[in-house]
Amino acid sequence: MAPPAGRRTGANxxxxxxxxxxxxxxxxxxxIGALLLLISIFRPEAxxxxxxxxxxxxxxxxETGAEGRTDSLSVLEAVAGYxxxxxxxxxxxxxMQIARVRLAEADALGAENxxxxxxxxxxxxxxxxxxxxxxxxxxxxxxxxxxxxxxGRRDGVLPGMPVTSPLGLVGRVLEAGRSSSRVLLLTDSESxxxxxxxxxxxxxxxxxxxxxSLRLRLINLGINPIKVGDVFVTSGAGGLFxxxxxxxxxxxxxxxxxxxxxxxxxxxxxxxxxxxxxxxxAVAAVASDSAxxxxxxxxxxxxxxxxxxxxxxxxxxxxxxxx
Amino acid sequence: MEQLNPRSRSDAFxxxxxxxxSQTLAIAVPWATILIGSLAPFLPVISPAPILPPLGFxxxxxxxxxxxxxxPLWAGLPLGxxxxxxxxxxxxxxxxxxxxxxxxxxxxEARFPWRNFWQDWLTASVLTLxxxxxxxLVSGAKLTLVQLQVIGPQLLLSIIVFPIIARMxxxxxxxxxxxVRRLG
Numbered sequence: 001m002a003p004p005a006g007r008r009t010g011a012n013x014x015x016x017x018x019x020x021x022x023x024x025x026x027x028x029x030x031x032i033g034a035l036l037l038l039i040s041i042f043r044p045e046a047x048x049x050x051x052x053x054x055x056x057x058x059x060x061x062x063e064t065g066a067e068g069r070t071d072s073l074s075v076l077e078a079v080a081g082y083x084x085x086x087x088x089x090x091x092x093x094x095x096m097q098i099a100r101v102r103l104a105e106a107d108a109l110g111a112e113n114x115x116x117x118x119x120x121x122x123x124x125x126x127x128x129x130x131x132x133x134x135x136x137x138x139x140x141x142x143x144x145x146x147x148x149x150x151x152g153r154r155d156g157v158l159p160g161m162p163v164t165s166p167l168g169l170v171g172r173v174l175e176a177g178r179s180s181s182r183v184l185l186l187t188d189s190e191s192x193x194x195x196x197x198x199x200x201x202x203x204x205x206x207x208x209x210x211x212x213s214l215r216l217r218l219i220n221l222g223i224n225p226i227k228v229g230d231v232f233v234t235s236g237a238g239g240l241f242x243x244x245x246x247x248x249x250x251x252x253x254x255x256x257x258x259x260x261x262x263x264x265x266x267x268x269x270x271x272x273x274x275x276x277x278x279x280x281x282a283v284a285a286v287a288s289d290s291a292x293x294x295x296x297x298x299x300x301x302x303x304x305x306x307x308x309x310x311x312x313x314x315x316x317x318x319x320x321x322x323x
Numbered sequence: 324m325e326q327l328n329p330r331s332r333s334d335a336f337x338x339x340x341x342x343x344x345s346q347t348l349a350i351a352v353p354w355a356t357i358l359i360g361s362l363a364p365f366l367p368v369i370s371p372a373p374i375l376p377p378l379g380f381x382x383x384x385x386x387x388x389x390x391x392x393x394x395p396l397w398a399g400l401p402l403g404x405x406x407x408x409x410x411x412x413x414x415x416x417x418x419x420x421x422x423x424x425x426x427x428x429x430x431x432e433a434r435f436p437w438r439n440f441w442q443d444w445l446t447a448s449v450l451t452l453x454x455x456x457x458x459x460l461v462s463g464a465k466l467t468l469v470q471l472q473v474i475g476p477q478l479l480l481s482i483i484v485f486p487i488i489a490r491m492x493x494x495x496x497x498x499x500x501x502x503v504r505r506l507g
């Protein structure tokens with residue numbers, strides 16, 4: 001390819017100045033970028049208003065795409081369904097029979113639970129959904145794992161609210177715009193959720209890993225009681241997530257816990273439900289306490305209260321949700 | 324002549340008689356494609372790990388390498404600001420990296436005025452490697468071994484996808500220079 005003409009300015013004073021000004025402005029651009037970057041590393045919430053406004057404007061395009069994604073997924077599933085249809089059918093019928101028995105047992109347990117709760121005068125709490133929306137996109141080229149949601153403050157969505165799908169927990173709202181919001185997915189490395197084993201009270205933290213799995217870290221160290229295939233649900237500690245929402249299944253054991261696969265893969269979800277913060281007063285109280293402690297690192301602003309609350313209230317919340 | 328060959332007075336850019344390329348189109352097409360590339364987070368892909376190449380960045384490099392002088396040297400500032408709004412990175416990272424990439428290409432061009440596509444591809448690959456590494460470094464994610472392993476596939480995909488993006492830019496360049504404006 002030929003070298004661009006007009007690089008050499010020669011004796012033309014005006015061209016020389018123009019070239020110089022170009023470099024100057026480009027250098028200034030880099031400096032402005034560096035300054036903005038420093039500001040947003042030390043104060044992550046600094047540009048959230050600007051960002052959510054832009055996402056509000058751009059989200060209608062993403063919404064049509066999200067509908068397309070759901071349709072194309074179901075087409076693929078329909079095609080895939082024809083493979084090994086017979087054997088799968090028999091297998092599913094067997095599973096169905098087992099599931100029916102388990103469902104009846106669960107109903108009985110639920111009834112018993114309600115009766116015991118009534119005896120203890122524990123209230124159920126308001127867990128009706130705030131909004132039902134679609135995930136319209138994700139930051140697929142960044143090292144952070146955020147998703148964009150097609151509901152915002154207009155629908156009652158506020159930062160901190162958990163986002164779930166029928167299969168389990170997806171993440172929580174980080175920034176809410178007018179008609180869209182940004183969700184911190186569970187697989188983000190800054191995300192941490194207090195969980196317990198579904199069958200008993202083995203408590204752990206589920207941390208996001210960059211590759212789409214979760215790392216479970218046990219709180220009580222000792223002999224690792226986790227087995228491959230154990231399902232973990234939210235424990236309700238910290239007050240953000242209501243207890244009993246499925247999170248992940250352990251696939252590989254480590255020294256201090258396990259590596260787990262997400263149960264609700266956000267890529268396969270159609271609609272997600274935004275739920276209210278479970279114990280709003282408790283979270284607010286802890287947040288106002290920890291606001292006085294100066295933040296030392298560039299972690300997301302609302303991570304600190306959640307993380308400190310998780311440690312404090314673990315015991316209390318565990319006692320509250322024993323089933 | 325028209326009776327022998329109806330397309331005798333037109334070429335790949337349209338009719339050669341009383342038509343001229345549109346100034347707006349010639350300037351708007353590269354900017355628009357880069358901005359649309361920056362909107363990639365709204366693609367209907369909810370990925371559990373970073374996998375998508377930084378499309379806005381790749382489109383900018385492709386246009387810059389193919390048409391030197393089309394994008395001004397300061398184009399990294401507005402393009403980066405727009406990219407930052409949606410990329411999920413801390414605000415300012417793309418502004419900084421886009422600007423630095425354009426300056427780097429300018430210096431490379433001064434050093435190697437005669438280039439071919441292979442060299443352009445190499446330039447783009449090295450720039451993407453630097454871009455993705457620094458972007459991951461400043462993103463605020465914990466820098467674990469897993470994080471570094473995850474950048475690998477994304478980088479490979481970006482390198483493989485660059486020729487396709489360069490081809491798309493070349494096709495759009497033809498659209499850009501179409502003679503659409505009627506003279507007289």
